[in-house]
Amino acid sequence: MNDIIKHSIRFVAIVIIQAYILNQLEIGFGIQLMVYPLFILLLPFEIGLIYLMLIAFGMGILIDAVSNTYGLHTSSLVLFAYLRPVIMKVFSPRDGYEKQREGNIYEMGSRWFLYVFGSLLAIHHFWFFLLEIFRIDDFFFILQKTILSLPLSYLLCYLLQALFVTKPKER
């Protein structure tokens, strides 16, 4: 029960941050900050993939509805959710994932977070800008947008966790 309330608050907060703050920023150079994949990553490990994708779908629809993008965020986020277990399996720790933990920087370590979240976010960003531009002769523009946005989005997600996720007690 406690977990459901925690994740619901996160859901609302991240949708508001993304839709009403980050999507309104105009930084230039084609940079767009996206933090909402963080929510999908932080959902518990034992959640079923179908439920994960449905949550991702709902969240994407909400963000799309406010920022007039009609399914762009939804498609990228569903892809992110679908690939989450695949990437997590590739970088799984030696003794597997424990059920009660979640994938934040304190529980799993920042190295694991860099590998798993970094590669998932790269796929998400590339898919997003590929769909947004959708022209093969602008391939370098897609790459430019992806490569410039990716480190900034990653840093922002890292900072959000450092600020708002509480450190677990020493066991």
Place this chain on the structure above:
Amino acid sequence: MRNLIAFFRRFRVFLVFVVLQIFALSAYFTFLNFPRSQYLTSASTVSGAILTVRNDVTKHFNLSKNNDKLQQENSWLRQHLPQSFQRLRNRTYEIDDTLFHQQYLYIPATVINSTVTKMNNYFTLNIGYRQGIKRGMGVFSDKGIVGIIHNTSEHFSVVKSVLTENINIDVMIEPIGLFGLLKWDGRDPRRGSITGISNDLKIKKWSKVVTRGGSGIFPRGLMVGHIEKLNPVEGKPLWDVVMRYSEDYRSLQRVYVIKNLMQAEQDTLEANIPEDKEE
């Protein structure tokens, strides 16, 4: 049958993934061209209401600048009032209203949400079909054209701005009267381009670009921008004309929606043009 069920059970995760992706992608690609529902856009009541509140706060940031703009426009309009002209010949004229029919009406509106950095940028206005807004009406500001109404709800409407990929407004280069189609490449919100200009004609830099008024969405002669650069297109006798918009879409607030009273008349007339048959 049992094999089929086993097949679905095995691939059910992938199938859900595919179904969700198809739903999202078809929504994305159809919405670029045909708006179907207003529930998933910022024209819907809930997000429209939130955006109104947000705009109530942020509109004050540009208040003095917008006041200056309105004042300039007012002074320009005042210059055209009858009392600011001096009568040269003292003769009486009879004004016969049968000579002039009103063709365009202008409905004022405020932009409550806009983006300029995406590939396709849509603006949300604070008026909807209650105020007589319909799909396909033109939108302009005091400095230049803004776009075409894409979708409306009861109190809000979404504008497909000139900062979208396939906006295709017919424009004309003054004073030579050449016309082409307005395009945008998705990079710089200050510059657009015009296609279909043949390169055997000389075009002066900084010549004016105005609307042609061909489709009846915009009246003829509304400001669009100025020619900035001419680049040759490889292998074709055409110029790629780079144009600088006269309006700064990054700080756009007050706009007007154009209602053409004779749109239906023009459309029925043009529907009678026989189509080219391919033989």
